[in-house]
Amino acid sequence: MESLIIQLLSGAIGGNVAGKVMPKFDLGMLWNSVAGVVGGGLGAQIIGAIVPGLLSGGLNVSGIVSSIAAGGAGGGVLLALVGVIRGMMQK
Numbered sequence: 736m737e738s739l740i741i742q743l744l745s746g747a748i749g750g751n752v753a754g755k756v757m758p759k760f761d762l763g764m765l766w767n768s769v770a771g772v773v774g775g776g777l778g779a780q781i782i783g784a785i786v787p788g789l790l791s792g793g794l795n796v797s798g799i800v801s802s803i804a805a806g807g808a809g810g811g812v813l814l815a816l817v818g819v820i821r822g823m824m825q826k
Contacts, residue, residue, distance in 0.1 A: 737794055739776070742806035746775015749810030760818025770817050771810030778809015 750771020754761040762770065782805045 738798060738802045741799060741802040742775045742779040742809075743772050744775075745803040745806035746773070746778065746810030747771040749807030750774060750814040752807075753811035753814045757815065757818065759822070760815055762814070762817065762821070767814055770814045774810040774813025775806035776809070778812060779805040781809070
């Protein structure tokens with residue numbers, strides 16, 4: 736449960752960082768956070784399925800670091816995908 740919370744929070748942070756780094760895909764703080772939370776949860780689940788045992792959970796250093804990395808990356812990737820789709824719909 737703790738690792739899921741870490742993944743969701745780091746996803747929100749990853750979504751906001753991705754929005755600021757790529758202003759073309761920025762959806763605003765609220766929607767960056769929402770996309771990041773969803774992406775953090777999904778990204779961590781996908782990474783956990785691809786590499787079993789990587790996100791083993793627990794509150795050890797490697798579990799926390801891998802949860803932060805997976806959640807942040809998932810949040811940033813989903814925000815970029817939403818931004819691309821949004822851009823294609825506006826054309």
